[in-house]
Amino acid sequence: MIPYGRQSVDEDDVRAVVEVLRGAWLTTGPNVELFERSVAAAAGARHAIAVSNGTAALHCIMHALGVGSGDEVIGPAITFVATANAAVFEGATPIFADVDADTLTIDPRSVEARITPRTKAIVGVDYAGHPCDWDALRAVASKHGLPLIADGCHALGASSKGAPVGAIAAMTAFSFHPVKHVTTGEGGAVVTDDDALAQKLRLFRAHGIATDHRTRELKGTFLYEMIGLGYNYRICDIQCALGASQMKKLEGWVERRRAIAARYRSTLPAIAGLEVLRDRDDSKNAYHLFVVKVPAGIDRAAVHRRLRELGIAANVHYMPVHLHPFYRERFGTGEGLCPTAEREWERILSIPMYPAMTDGDVDAVVAALKTAIG
C-alpha cells in the first residue's frame, strides 16, 4: 500500500537517538536546544520553543497572546481541528473564515468581514504547505490592530515572497508528527522574533516555572519559583536528537516533495475534470500534502475506496471544522457559514506525497487515480 504520507528515518537518525539513550539526559537536555536552533534557523526566526506536539504549540501561542473568555479568534474553516481547538482551550470563541477556492487557504476578505470588537487574533494556516496570502492578511490585521499568527504545521520549508514561513507572523506553530516534513515522533515548536513572547512561551511549556531541572542541576541549586500557570508541554531529548538529525535533511526533502509535485502537475491533467490546487507565483510550496479535487459529479468516497483496492491509501484533509459535532453543539455553527469550504471539501483528496516516493510510485498513483475515476 502506498500511504498518503510517511516519515523517512535513516541510520544517522537511529544513531543520534541511541546516543541520547546512553547519556545522562532523557528529558530537557542539550538536544532540545540543538533542535530549537535548527528549527529557528530554517524558519527564519530568532527563537524556537520546542514542545510536545503542534497542538501544544498552538495552545502556547493562544496563552502568550492573552486570549481568554469573551475573545474571538478568526481562523480558516478548512484546517485540522487543533487550529480552532487552541482558542477554545483558553476559553475563547473560534470564528470560521471561508477559504480561497484555488489554494484552500484562508480568504482575507472573509477574515475582514468577521472582525468584531471582540476579535483578539487572526490565524492563517499554510494549508498543504502553501503559504496564505500573507500580504493581504497583514493589511487586514494592521488596519484593525490585530496580531497575525501562523499555523505553519504543514509548511516548514515553505516561503512567501522569499520570506520563510516562520518569519512572517508574530508567532508560528510547527508540528513534527511523522507525516510532516521532519519528525520527532510527536513534537511541535513555536517560533517568534519577540523576546517577551518567547519568554511567555517557555514558561507556559513548563508549568510556569522559570528554570528547568537541568539548569538548576548545572548551577547547583535546588530553588525554583512558579511565576504563572503552565502545562507540561516539554519535548524530550530523545525526540529532539531525532529531530536535530532529521533537520539536516529538510532542504533535500522539500526539494524532493517539489519534484514529486511537478511530476503530478505534468501527468495529472491527463485525467479529465480532475483539478489540482494552484500555487501562487510569489510562494514556494513545501508540499506537506498534494491535494486534488475529483471531477465534479464524481463520488469521492467511491474514488477513495477504489484507490485502496488498487493499493493507494489516499486521505481527506479536512472536513470543515465548523461542521464537526462539537462545534455545532458548543458554538452553533453549521452549513452555510463558509460556502466555499463546504463546497470544495466534498471534492478534495490528498494523494501520496512523501520524499521517499519514487517516480514509479508517482506514476502508479496517477494510473490508479485514472482507473478509480473511470
Ligand SMILES: Cc1ncc(COP(=O)(O)O)c(C=O)c1O
Ligand atoms: C494544520 C495543523 N495544525 C495543527 C496540527 C496539530 O499538530 P500535532 O498533531 O503535532 O498536535 C496539525 C497536525 O496534523 C495540523 O495539520
